Amino acid sequence: MNSTHRDVDTDVVIVGGGPAGLSAALSLGRARRQVLVVDQARPRNRTALHMHGVLGHDGLPPLELLEKGRREIAAYGVRVVVGDAVSARADEEGVEVTTDAGTIRARHLIVATGLTDELPEIPGLREQWGTGAVVCPYCDGWEHRHHVIGVVATSAQSVGQAQLLRQWSDRVVYFPNVVGEPDAAEADALARRGIRVERGAVESLVTSNDRLEGIRLAQRTVPVDVVFTGPTLRPNDALLRSLGARAADGPAGSWIDADRDGRTSLPRVWAVGNVVDPRANVSVSLGLGSLTAGAVNAELVQEDITRAPAVGTSPLASGTAL
Incomplete structure (x- = not known):
């Protein structure tokens, strides 16, 4: 399941392998996209013995959920590397993420790095x-x-x-x-x-x-x-802030601004889960990960259409009767 990498090219790189990140990876893998997940393997709820209120998984240890998720995404060719995303850059052409194991060039980036509880x-x-x-x-x-x-x-x-x-x-x-x-x-x-x-x-x-x-x-x-x-909630958003993603101040402090689909203010950069929403528990994060994956794939499809070479004039375009 876990692997190493040097320099790779992929459709989507997901930084963060918690419920939101793995859920996005599952949907994108099933959509036949090439996906690489970079994960520090330090989930927020790692000290909890069980998680509750997650339909179909009530009482399941949270680490067991993540292990099952990694097995499931591996079946669709999604790779997981354990490591840290050190820096990133993004423009209209794509994204590049530098990790402690190499560089990943991708068409889109999803950040799902969660938050830290300051006790x-x-x-x-x-x-x-x-x-x-x-x-x-x-x-x-x-x-x-x-x-x-x-x-x-x-x-x-x-x-x-x-x-x-x-x-x-x-x-x-x-x-x-x-x-x-x-x-x-x-x-x-x-x-x-x-x-x-x-x-x-x-x-x-x-x-x-x-x-x-x-x-x-x-x-x-x-x-x-x-x-x-009640701990102080600190989003793990250093990667997003280094990219220049727009943030908004609210009652819980300053958080990166993302729309309902997970779009940030930056092209090709998305964010989902606790890194942008302190209310996103496991159930919510699973759903949001799937939602964001669908939005990312829709943009990839539009890019595929734009990049596809012309194959001739269609009958309808020339006015020829069928």
């Missing part, structure tokens, strides 16, 4: 990330229904996360930490739904044999079964 600097949090500490209620809420759920604030918006998690448990504990103190209306809303507020700076997560037991505050430890918190 709060709380001792023990990184070690628990993906198991005892998580972010998405829709991914992990069911598994912790009726449990004691601790919500560690990372901003004023964390109050909403606590209210959302009340859907799964009536034992939600909100930790304002030093950044998420609720205002009077929010405090009243938390109290009315039975969400306890534990004030004070969070010093660390308390574990025993790698299992989460509680949250340590200055003078006490509050027992919890799981921690939900």
Whole structure:
């Protein structure tokens, strides 16, 4: 499945081998396009034991999904190389991607490099990330229904996360930490739904044999079964920015601008998945990858038409009766 390369020419190079990138590769491979995937093999959800809410794959380990995907695309001649895309350039004629193994010249580039979760600097949090500490209620809420759920604030918006998690448990504990103190209306809303507020700076997560037991505050430890918190989301978009792709500022920061088909502001350069949409979970990324692949293939078809040599005048073009 994985291979190396020196200098190659292909129809499409895809940088990023997560759900979005592999989904695009599958559709393009089935369309008989030559495709090369460059992947660092460090998916965002690599620390999670299972993924949920993915129809047909509920409970499947996320790394197993990617392994199955790589086997499937290999059946259509798609190559995967493990490595890093160092730089790229693009113009009206094509794209060129330089990796740590060589240069890839392609007609189109799809960037599906995802994002990085920047975690709060709380001792023990990184070690628990993906198991005892998580972010998405829709991914992990069911598994912790009726449990004691601790919500560690990372901003004023964390109050909403606590209210959302009340859907799964009536034992939600909100930790304002030093950044998420609720205002009077929010405090009243938390109290009315039975969400306890534990004030004070969070010093660390308390574990025993790698299992989460509680949250340590200055003078006490509050027992919890799981921690939900909100990391800062940083798109892995250095390649797109080096190319000069247009970005737009929003509530979640600055993100590369891409339309519904994944087109960026640059010719022949596309972006899909978490690198341009922080809301794109596995299911959404799979669908968007397929959608972008269809748009890319449609442009390739138009290019094929333009490049095709003339073969003579057709009867209809000359006005000859059939």
